[in-house]
Amino acid sequence: MIDFKAVDRYIEDHLQESLAELGRLVAQPSISAQGLGIQECAALVAEMLRQRGFTVSVHETAGHPIVYGEAPGNAAKTLLLYNHYDVQPPEPLELWDSPPFEPTIRDGKMYGRGVSDDKGHILCRLAALDALKAVTGSYPVKVKFLIEGEEETSSANLDSFVRNNAALLAADACIWEFGGVNHEGRPVQYLGLRGICYVELTIETAAMDAHSGLGGSIFPNAAWRLVWALNTLKDRNERILIPGFYDKALPPTARDLEMIAAQPDDSADMIERYGLKQGFLKGMIGGPDLRREEVFVPTCTICGLTSGYQGPGSKTVLPARASAKVDFRLIPDQDPEDILAKLRRHLDLNGFWDVQITYLGGTQPGRTSVDDPFVQLTLEAAREAYGVEPVVVPMVGGSGPNAVVSKTLNVPLVTAGCGYPGAQVHAPNENIVIDHFITGVKHTARIIGKFGA
Amino acid sequence: MIDFKAVDRYIEDHLQESLAELGRLVAQPSISAQGLGIQECAALVAEMLRQRGFTVSVHETAGHPIVYGEAPGNAAKTLLLYNHYDVQPPEPLELWDSPPFEPTIRDGKMYGRGVSDDKGHILCRLAALDALKAVTGSYPVKVKFLIEGEEETSSANLDSFVRNNAALLAADACIWEFGGVNHEGRPVQYLGLRGICYVELTIETAAMDAHSGLGGSIFPNAAWRLVWALNTLKDRNERILIPGFYDKALPPTARDLEMIAAQPDDSADMIERYGLKQGFLKGMIGGPDLRREEVFVPTCTICGLTSGYQGPGSKTVLPARASAKVDFRLIPDQDPEDILAKLRRHLDLNGFWDVQITYLGGTQPGRTSVDDPFVQLTLEAAREAYGVEPVVVPMVGGSGPNAVVSKTLNVPLVTAGCGYPGAQVHAPNENIVIDHFITGVKHTARIIGKFGA
Numbered sequence: 001m002i003d004f005k006a007v008d009r010y011i012e013d014h015l016q017e018s019l020a021e022l023g024r025l026v027a028q029p030s031i032s033a034q035g036l037g038i039q040e041c042a043a044l045v046a047e048m049l050r051q052r053g054f055t056v057s058v059h060e061t062a063g064h065p066i067v068y069g070e071a072p073g074n075a076a077k078t079l080l081l082y083n084h085y086d087v088q089p090p091e092p093l094e095l096w097d098s099p100p101f102e103p104t105i106r107d108g109k110m111y112g113r114g115v116s117d118d119k120g121h122i123l124c125r126l127a128a129l130d131a132l133k134a135v136t137g138s139y140p141v142k143v144k145f146l147i148e149g150e151e152e153t154s155s156a157n158l159d160s161f162v163r164n165n166a167a168l169l170a171a172d173a174c175i176w177e178f179g180g181v182n183h184e185g186r187p188v189q190y191l192g193l194r195g196i197c198y199v200e201l202t203i204e205t206a207a208m209d210a211h212s213g214l215g216g217s218i219f220p221n222a223a224w225r226l227v228w229a230l231n232t233l234k235d236r237n238e239r240i241l242i243p244g245f246y247d248k249a250l251p252p253t254a255r256d257l258e259m260i261a262a263q264p265d266d267s268a269d270m271i272e273r274y275g276l277k278q279g280f281l282k283g284m285i286g287g288p289d290l291r292r293e294e295v296f297v298p299t300c301t302i303c304g305l306t307s308g309y310q311g312p313g314s315k316t317v318l319p320a321r322a323s324a325k326v327d328f329r330l331i332p333d334q335d336p337e338d339i340l341a342k343l344r345r346h347l348d349l350n351g352f353w354d355v356q357i358t359y360l361g362g363t364q365p366g367r368t369s370v371d372d373p374f375v376q377l378t379l380e381a382a383r384e385a386y387g388v389e390p391v392v393v394p395m396v397g398g399s400g401p402n403a404v405v406s407k408t409l410n411v412p413l414v415t416a417g418c419g420y421p422g423a424q425v426h427a428p429n430e431n432i433v434i435d436h437f438i439t440g441v442k443h444t445a446r447i448i449g450k451f452g453a
Numbered sequence: 454m455i456d457f458k459a460v461d462r463y464i465e466d467h468l469q470e471s472l473a474e475l476g477r478l479v480a481q482p483s484i485s486a487q488g489l490g491i492q493e494c495a496a497l498v499a500e501m502l503r504q505r506g507f508t509v510s511v512h513e514t515a516g517h518p519i520v521y522g523e524a525p526g527n528a529a530k531t532l533l534l535y536n537h538y539d540v541q542p543p544e545p546l547e548l549w550d551s552p553p554f555e556p557t558i559r560d561g562k563m564y565g566r567g568v569s570d571d572k573g574h575i576l577c578r579l580a581a582l583d584a585l586k587a588v589t590g591s592y593p594v595k596v597k598f599l600i601e602g603e604e605e606t607s608s609a610n611l612d613s614f615v616r617n618n619a620a621l622l623a624a625d626a627c628i629w630e631f632g633g634v635n636h637e638g639r640p641v642q643y644l645g646l647r648g649i650c651y652v653e654l655t656i657e658t659a660a661m662d663a664h665s666g667l668g669g670s671i672f673p674n675a676a677w678r679l680v681w682a683l684n685t686l687k688d689r690n691e692r693i694l695i696p697g698f699y700d701k702a703l704p705p706t707a708r709d710l711e712m713i714a715a716q717p718d719d720s721a722d723m724i725e726r727y728g729l730k731q732g733f734l735k736g737m738i739g740g741p742d743l744r745r746e747e748v749f750v751p752t753c754t755i756c757g758l759t760s761g762y763q764g765p766g767s768k769t770v771l772p773a774r775a776s777a778k779v780d781f782r783l784i785p786d787q788d789p790e791d792i793l794a795k796l797r798r799h800l801d802l803n804g805f806w807d808v809q810i811t812y813l814g815g816t817q818p819g820r821t822s823v824d825d826p827f828v829q830l831t832l833e834a835a836r837e838a839y840g841v842e843p844v845v846v847p848m849v850g851g852s853g854p855n856a857v858v859s860k861t862l863n864v865p866l867v868t869a870g871c872g873y874p875g876a877q878v879h880a881p882n883e884n885i886v887i888d889h890f891i892t893g894v895k896h897t898a899r900i901i902g903k904f905g906a
Binding site for chain 1: 485486487541542544548605606607647649651653657658659660661662663664665666667668669670671672673674676677679680681683684687689691727728729730731733734737743746747748750751752753754755756757758759760761762763764765766767768769770771772773775777778780782804807813814849850851852878879880881
């Protein structure tokens, strides 16, 4: 029987060391979309595992390397820990109050790109393991770390890695990359993630830009063609118009709707935090309907638009080139490659054969059953660490390669960590609350300890 | 009677001095859209006039200064010369073969931003005046230079300057900013310019960007709203959908269509020069129909689009802000302020009250009659200087503040100069052919000389 009070004390006593190590990790840029600092960050993560006695291997892929680390434990069971060392681009830089790669502590928070997503969670796992080993002399279970470097660019090479190394990665359960509390400070257990299909749509109508006075009424305009093509994808009522898009999308179950109904309402918090001047879409004002729409509806989001002159003032140019970044969030049982094929067909049939689609990555949606014993164990650990009843969220709006792991390795996934709604992941001033970090580590230690019991 | 052979000889003998002076002017950046080098360039132009004995004044405006210069002549008549010292932004820089503000001569051409539009034409006027004075001892007519610094940003302050200084600027005729030859090397006489209404459309849906997984199905997306708003402006058949847009647009007259029919066909040249992979709009393949469409149809051109993430790879962001630069090219008797009001009303009625319109400038369309004696004199001068019959173009696709001058001062406008279809104005590798420059100066000298006769 593990003395979790002693574990908690160790975690508190060694907080400064954990934060220092986190600071070192955040200070190392690792922007997967731009290929910046990737090798250096992978080496740093490998070093952090080796220092703890893990057997580490760094696996090259067609993209960024995957760091794998393994350490023995007391019980015969094996726990897989999935995380990622890559981060989102920090732009727009001018909106950061402190530089994104100079981790800064102020007002009980640590700020920096990746401090929550996902480097804080790597440290959360390591601090929990450190405390368990210090108190009990060993790890309660065999531990396998799978830490990739392309999560923020849709994990293009994780799927083949997991398939090709299924024996190496074999485990009985998995703690997923993130977790934490909701806007009320209650721990949240996430049981599913939407999938994603991320594409760039590009049109090139000429070899070079023209004077808009010359070509305005006789030359094709790449920006106009992009606008018209995008307009065929979704109507103003948010209905996606690609034929067959919704075919495989399953409606939420009665059990899903029960869990959604039991979730607290954070709509007012969202309105204020994001400054949503026009409120939510479709006149929604909150409650279970909003929460259902948030996660059980697949989406088509324009993430970026670029064409022609974008500087100050006016330039009378007719653009030869235009492009859009578009992501589709998918729900069970939609499949990114199926959506990609339907998108191509839809554009062709609408006369947009000249729109080039670049597939920038995709993952399938994935879910774990609330009735799995490992989920129940994680909920019990949360009750103890947080002292309140956890919130169970059947599906999260975001995406990750959870299906790659849960389906291929046939393991249940749970979440735990230092996230919270104000973390500003993917946005300027990303941060964690240090008190949340402490509790997240305690929760993680209890999951691992109880799993070995 | 002026000895034009002696004038021509002087022009040829002093070519290197003219090109050196042009090089000095091009080397001085003067990007009106970005406010770069404006004061310095205005001072340089003023100095160039003062050195020639002009009485010069530099007039501050709400935007960039206007340079005015005046010199006496033999005849009682007064000739106004309109030019502009500002240039378009040079971006994209990587497509220039030599730096845009380091004028370079190679293969009989001079390259640099503004070398054609419009600094080459300033030198064309000056070299013609220098030659006339050297040969005859004085200027044939009183000369007034009006050289503004905001032509490339829709001449926002020219209209009020001309209205407030109508007596100062009073003249009997005007040579407009540009001119030159067509793709066959034949001189072209332009008799009209379309107007323009240039706007930036901006939407802001939230105080900050969100994670696309969080907000994709519940937050308004600025990029989507921009796409939908733009889509209401023009359909895929190029029909502009703003109610009343075409109300004041006059069809070309029978005389216009005659002139258009007499113009040579440069469609194959355009296809090749711009690399138009899909040819012209609406399946047009050239001939008088294409030329009519090119200039006698008003347009709505997206000049730029910007929103969200535009870097390499993928970023899963839901943009809070999106904007488009849009220009409308107008034909007689459309009016930019009328179009602006109709655009606002159209967006409001379509539910896009959240689209902010920033009016970045506009000019009215303007025309001079082919039967005006000054036009006939200019055509005669062209026959002599070029040795071939000039092409008369009733309307040009581009815009400029010609109506501001022609209507307010009640003067006929003609064109002459060193332009040609390969000049790449507003694009990388802007250039003039030096042989064209020589003939353009000779033509200009003949217009001025004959006007004083």
